[in-house]
Amino acid sequence: MKSLTKAYRPISWPTKGAGGDTGSWRTHRPVVDTQICNKCQICWVYCPEAVIDRQEITIDYRYCKGCGVCAVECPTGAISMEMEE
Amino acid sequence: MKTAQVIMDTGAHAAALAVKSARVDVVPGYPITPQTSIMEALAAMVENGELHARFIPVEGEHSSMAAAVAASAAGARVFTATSANGLLYMHEVLHMASGGRLPVVMCNVNRGIFAPWTLWADHQDSMAQRDTGWIQYHCSSNQEVFNTILQAFRVAEQINIPVMVNFDGFAISHCLMPLTLPSQEDIDRFLPPYEPEWRLDPAHPSSFSNVTNAPEYAPFRQMLSDDIMASIPLVKQAAQEYKDITGMWDGDTIDTYRLEDAEVVAFAINSMGAELRLSIDILRQQGIKAGLLRPRLYLPFPAEDIITALPQNAQVMVLDRNYNFGHPGGILASELKSVLFGRRNDITVKNRVMGIGGIDLTRQFMAAEIRAMMDE
Amino acid sequence: MATSIKKLPDIEQVLSGNGACGGCPATMGLRIVGKALGSNAIMLLTPSCSVASMGMTPRLGYNWPCINITFASAGSSASGITHALEVMQEKGRLHGELPTVFAWVGDGGTYDIGFQALSGAAERNDNIIFFCYNNEAYSNTGVQRSGATPRGSFTTTTPTGKRQPKKNMALLMLEHNIPYVATATVAYPGDLYDKVVKAKNIPGMKYIEIQAPCYLGWQFDMPETVQMSRMAVRSGAWLLWEAENGKISFNNPSSLIISGKKDAAPVDEYLMKQGRFNRLLKGPDAESRIAEIQGDIDREIAFIRERAKITI
Ligand SMILES: Cc1ncc(C[n+]2csc(CCOP(=O)(O)OP(=O)(O)O)c2C)c(N)n1
Numbered sequence: 001m002k003s004l005t006k007a008y009r010p011i012s013w014p015t016k017g018a019g020g021d022t023g024s025w026r027t028h029r030p031v032v033d034t035q036i037c038n039k040c041q042i043c044w045v046y047c048p049e050a051v052i053d054r055q056e057i058t059i060d061y062r063y064c065k066g067c068g069v070c071a072v073e074c075p076t077g078a079i080s081m082e083m084e085e
Numbered sequence: 086m087k088t089a090q091v092i093m094d095t096g097a098h099a100a101a102l103a104v105k106s107a108r109v110d111v112v113p114g115y116p117i118t119p120q121t122s123i124m125e126a127l128a129a130m131v132e133n134g135e136l137h138a139r140f141i142p143v144e145g146e147h148s149s150m151a152a153a154v155a156a157s158a159a160g161a162r163v164f165t166a167t168s169a170n171g172l173l174y175m176h177e178v179l180h181m182a183s184g185g186r187l188p189v190v191m192c193n194v195n196r197g198i199f200a201p202w203t204l205w206a207d208h209q210d211s212m213a214q215r216d217t218g219w220i221q222y223h224c225s226s227n228q229e230v231f232n233t234i235l236q237a238f239r240v241a242e243q244i245n246i247p248v249m250v251n252f253d254g255f256a257i258s259h260c261l262m263p264l265t266l267p268s269q270e271d272i273d274r275f276l277p278p279y280e281p282e283w284r285l286d287p288a289h290p291s292s293f294s295n296v297t298n299a300p301e302y303a304p305f306r307q308m309l310s311d312d313i314m315a316s317i318p319l320v321k322q323a324a325q326e327y328k329d330i331t332g333m334w335d336g337d338t339i340d341t342y343r344l345e346d347a348e349v350v351a352f353a354i355n356s357m358g359a360e361l362r363l364s365i366d367i368l369r370q371q372g373i374k375a376g377l378l379r380p381r382l383y384l385p386f387p388a389e390d391i392i393t394a395l396p397q398n399a400q401v402m403v404l405d406r407n408y409n410f411g412h413p414g415g416i417l418a419s420e421l422k423s424v425l426f427g428r429r430n431d432i433t434v435k436n437r438v439m440g441i442g443g444i445d446l447t448r449q450f451m452a453a454e455i456r457a458m459m460d461e
Numbered sequence: 462m463a464t465s466i467k468k469l470p471d472i473e474q475v476l477s478g479n480g481a482c483g484g485c486p487a488t489m490g491l492r493i494v495g496k497a498l499g500s501n502a503i504m505l506l507t508p509s510c511s512v513a514s515m516g517m518t519p520r521l522g523y524n525w526p527c528i529n530i531t532f533a534s535a536g537s538s539a540s541g542i543t544h545a546l547e548v549m550q551e552k553g554r555l556h557g558e559l560p561t562v563f564a565w566v567g568d569g570g571t572y573d574i575g576f577q578a579l580s581g582a583a584e585r586n587d588n589i590i591f592f593c594y595n596n597e598a599y600s601n602t603g604v605q606r607s608g609a610t611p612r613g614s615f616t617t618t619t620p621t622g623k624r625q626p627k628k629n630m631a632l633l634m635l636e637h638n639i640p641y642v643a644t645a646t647v648a649y650p651g652d653l654y655d656k657v658v659k660a661k662n663i664p665g666m667k668y669i670e671i672q673a674p675c676y677l678g679w680q681f682d683m684p685e686t687v688q689m690s691r692m693a694v695r696s697g698a699w700l701l702w703e704a705e706n707g708k709i710s711f712n713n714p715s716s717l718i719i720s721g722k723k724d725a726a727p728v729d730e731y732l733m734k735q736g737r738f739n740r741l742l743k744g745p746d747a748e749s750r751i752a753e754i755q756g757d758i759d760r761e762i763a764f765i766r767e768r769a770k771i772t773i
Pocket residue numbers: 508509510511532533566567568569570571596598599600601602607
């Protein structure tokens with residue numbers, strides 16, 4: 001006998017969205033101007049959420065929390081923070 | 086049964102030999118009297134290659150239990166030992182072991198607790214861990230210490246609940262008694278290698294004990310409570326199979342002596358159980374129909390076996406080596422009364438606290454106490 | 462030169478949509494650590510923001526096997542795991558390259574309640590990497606002072622600003638004679654990455670402390686996490702260095718400050734950006750208290766400059 005039920009020990013498994021759809025936390029949305037962007041990947045490296053695609057410089061808005069770090073760090077000013085509706 | 090070997094040995098060293106024959110992987114340890122000699126013996130066995138394990142000389146008992154639970158979560162068979170304030174210092178991590186369902190086995194060599202300091206035995210240390218979710222055995226001889234450690238690993242790993250094997254400081258830990266060592270082959274037959282069904286494994290990443298919401302938390306706690314109760318048949322099975330393989334028997338959940346026709350029953354745990362057999366003989370010589378009921382398993386409290394074993398209309402004399410602060414008397418008496426209430430109204434329970442801080446409990450003294458209690 | 466951004470690996474061990482605040486420096490740092498460690502690692506966590514961030518049972522926002530342990534226990538529990546893995550491999554129960562065992566612990570779990578267990582693990586030179594992400598307070602319980610809170614900082618338990626300087630934890634770890642000690646901060650991801658890669662390949666105890674400016678505790682604007690980290694280094698309030706077998710070397714830009722090639726920026730500007738120093742800056746004795754803070758920084762620089770000259 002190992003246990004009365006299978007889940008008798010408090011175990012968790014890796015998944016995106018462990019904190020929910022965190023995109024709903026956003027008040028402002030980062031928008032990349034692809035005309036200005038030079039694909040330096042600085043936004044990618046600092047994004048705490050790992051929601052920026054480093055090649056395409058596109059953002060996964062399902063989880064982007066809208067922290068604005070990417071916009072502040074972008075050397076070309078390609079990212080603007082736009083108010084969410 | 087393969088040829089066994091008989092030696093003279095102390096309880097502490099018997100414990101170390103049992104741990105060695107259980108083929109443990111990791112032993113974190115920290116010195117405290119009277120447990121120290123277990124750690125010293127294991128450290129030496131690891132050093133000289135007799136035991137293929139890691140001894141981790143941690144910097145305190147909180148850390149020794151913390152290292153133990155983590156090593157267990159990594160998939161290792163783990164043992165540690167402590168006494169008194171060392172056990173108290175571990176308290177927080179004891180809960181992690183049980184809540185996390187990690188089958189650590191630990192010896193607690195019973196010793197009275199600070200303040201003031203004492204080096205000598207009583208049971209306040211392990212009783213203070215009553216509600217940590219550990220299974221607790223109490224042993225009455227060096228041989229029983231050896232046998233129980235092996236049984237403890239089996240039970241712990243079957244049901245994923247940590248087990249504490251208690252025995253009195255000095256009276257057991259430091260006294261030489263004959264010790265029968267079963268062959269390693271027999272022990273391996275009794276205790277298979279530990280194969281955890283979950284462990285910390287990068288090939289299958291999963292996380293242990295994240296924060297839980299109440300609807301998830303409560304069922305985990307309920308399962309722990311249920312599974313502790315469900316360990317009783319496993320304890321019995323382990324004792325029986327150990328007997329089948331080695332021929333040795335210390336009782337399963339309880340141990341009894343001249344109990345069948347007893348009118349007066351001594352009820353006590355740990356080393357008192359051995360000496361009380363002699364007290365029972367003295368009382369019998371005096372014409373008193375005395376007997377002994379010694380819970381070998383203190384937690385889970387073997388209620389059904391006690392209820393079944395007690396003769397009709399017996400007077401039960403509970404000899405507690407601990408205080409139940411806030412109540413008169415000791416903790417064992419309270420436990421027993423709560424079990425008998427409404428089930429065995431024929432039984433009378435009387436209680437005395439004795440042997441605190443190592444006061445010697447001789448057969449004559451305990452026989453006299455029991456006589457005096459009869460007149461109360 | 463530190464590894465350039467474009468050369469950092471793709472692997473993401475911190476999964477999107479975890480429970481951390483936006484702009485969280487702990488998560489930012491852990492993400493870079495993940496790129497350096499890869500997936501063959503086991504993570505230990507003590508109660509902290511990173512536990513609150515990791516998701517609730519049964520969901521996990523980090524892609525490693527993780528174990529939550531008691532607050533005081535990161536050092537000793539990490540020892541337990543590393544010894545277990547090593548002996549199980551010796552006994553033939555584990556095969557292949559052993560995982561890296563690492564603790565990911567806040568400053569409270571490092572400087573204060575976990576100090577004893579960490580010190581023990583370091584003295585035993587057990588094979589682990591101990592990361593302290595230092596947000597200079599107990600953030601998870603609502604920003605109380607810790608041994609890492611700098612002088613002058615407001616927390617809920619230092620309502621008029623902390624009166625004592627912080628401990629120098631990294632130097633304390635250095636004096637445990639362990640093979641590797643490093644400091645880092647989130648503004649310099651290449652530097653952090655290189656240090657973790659180096660640590661991963663050194664047997665024994667490694668200590669890496671990552672300064673982690675937390676907008677909530679420090680009271681600055683959320684998008685400025687990296688800015689604050691950079692300002693800390695430029696003012697000398699945080700120094701980037703590493704020590705292999707006791708020999709200290711400094712990393713850019715701290716090396717310029719230490720060598721005197723570049724002056725540290727005055728600390729005022731860095732303090733001014735943070736609400737946690739507000740009361741102090743507005744108080745009647747502001748000047749003397751800023752001088753005290755500057756004094757702490759100057760002393761640390763002088764001390765480590767001299768310590769670095771000991772190379773035996
Ligand atoms: C033994 C114990 N004491 C206190 C706590 C409460 N507690 C939980 S997290 C925390 C603060 C953690 O601070 P730190 O290690 O700096 O991590 P941070 O929250 O800043 O990320 C405290 C005090 C606890 N969980 N266990």
